[in-house]
Amino acid sequence: MFFFTYLRRELRRRMRQAVVTALGLAVGIGLVITVTALSSGARTAQGKVLGALFGVGTDITVTTATAPAPGGMAQITPEPYVQHSDTLSSPTQGTMSASAVAAIARLRDVSAAAGGLLLTEIKTTIPADNAPPPTGFQPPVQVSVTGVDPGHGALGPLAAARLASGRAFTASQPDAHVAVADAAYAAAHGLRAGSAVTIAGARFTVTGIVRQAAGSNAPQLYIPLARAQALSGLDGKVNTVYVQAASAADVAAVTGEISRLLPSATVTNSASLANSVTGSLKTTAQLASSLGTWLAVLALLASVAVASLLTVAAVGRRVREFGTLKALGWRSGRITAQVMGETLAMGIAGAAAGVALGLGGAAAAAAVAPKLTATVQTSNTGQGGFGGGLSAGGGIFHGTVGGPVQAFANPNATHTVAVPFTAPVTVGAIVVAVTLAIAAALIAGAAGGWRISQLRPAQALARVA
């Protein structure tokens, strides 16, 4: 076909210009793909962090501040004899009445609400007053135990967990002596489905082993909420409410409604949690979304400008050729189509090279990127979910053998999660990039076409005569 023969020959004749134009477009497209991948990777990593901290299915958590204990600590007075202590308490979070859960569940735009108790079990042996530590003395042991509502399995800390073996709670076990163990804890203590575990002096049967997302700092044991309330002496109390909004669009509204309902409570949604995230992950996400986007836009605009200028310049060099074609009876539109065909071919080549560059750029960025970290100030944000359990496990027990033993909470516990960075290139990003390349080529072709339409055949022939 004449159109393609002419197109092919012209591209071959102007190979250097075609390569420069295609490369210019390729750099722009490659940057768009790389930046999109980096941005997507940062978003995914952020989502993973937030998902791990927040829990799947949960849109909002409600907590209250810890009621200050005298001196901010629990006192254990040494006695003349050895004491064994195994307590379950909520040292870092205040509690609220379980009726708050029902009140929240009744709010408009709330799909479901479930209460939870994030507790810390502390097992310790207190030596006799002024006596030296006995042989085989063990330092205090902490276990994070979370009471979950078996009737709301889709909400709360267990919702995000993957069952590794056994089974999770069923709605018919609201008050049973059954427990679910975290896989890491189970491995460390040789637990499996059917094993027995003692919590605050009560014996539980492990029914299942679950695995949480990496970096989530999950509770070590889960028991039914009613059991947790009974063992911790917090009957009718919860310290975290997990809320699911009717839709994602309602999260902000529901957050406001809960704040009005419970003015003293801390209401946290994924957006406010995201704001509290700091560290290299946040910096990378901000860089990718601001500087990276601008860089990609500038590169794309520059490549469009270069392609347009080169095309207009090429038309300028082909004035006699186009003038002759006009003299032969070719319409301006037909000549413009020929030029646009040439730029389109360059655009397609540029898009192909750009996709390759983008894939390479994204892979290189992911390969050389250091492991990113995200830090969440758990106590200040007061979020429930795994953050609450985290602060409880943040090193809260200081003991002096032979003296007064104090258990107190770290009021500003932070949780740092290392996040492996990936830069995924999606089909959507490639489609957008290819579309941009073709659009850029067509813009360049249109610029050349405009130049051709300005050309009178007589002028074109006279200029070179």
Added chain:
Amino acid sequence: MYELSNVTKNYQKGRRTIAALRGVSLVIGDGEWLAVQGRTGHGKSTLLQVLGTLDRPSTGTVSFAGRDLAQLREAHVTRLRAESIGFIFQAFNLVPTLSAAENVESALIPLGARPAQRRRRVTAALESVGLADRARHLPSELSGGQQQRVAIARALVKEPRVLLADEPTGNLDEDTRDEITALLEKLWRDLGLTLVLVTHDSAVARRAQRVAIMHKGRLSIRHDTRRAAQ
């Protein structure tokens, strides 16, 4: 074929207005060979461009086959040019990336002819100028005379009613000039074309039926063999 009445053509060059054609009135008969001579810059090429519908006059009327060209829209003029007017240029103006056959074929593209028909007509046109064996050659692989033959084949392939040649032998040596002039004369006779040929070369001009002289944009007939024959 053509009827020009009091045609002027002015160009703006900065603040200056240059009158390339000044009141040119001329009738060119169907099948006539008119040679136009004159010094450089005196309006020969401008006259040819007006005749070829490549440019429109500033004032006056140009009729082609009884139709006033000023009344035609640009699309119609382009169509008229594609169907009825063939051009030959001094610098050949072949597309350098296309072969001889493809250059000839380019004249048939605006006519929308089918590929098989185009191939047949291209082959016949190249045969008529004696270049059937050079069909696949690029212009850079052909001599000046051969390139001008390709340009002639390109002008004739669409079977035009008018052939407008602007210094067709200006870039050729004497032998080739004679060869090309003889070819044009043969085609003019065989095909019954109207031929308007701009040339500096009196030897070439003498073979035309009429010779017109352009001087400072004005046209005068110097030699008319038709009258002599009558």
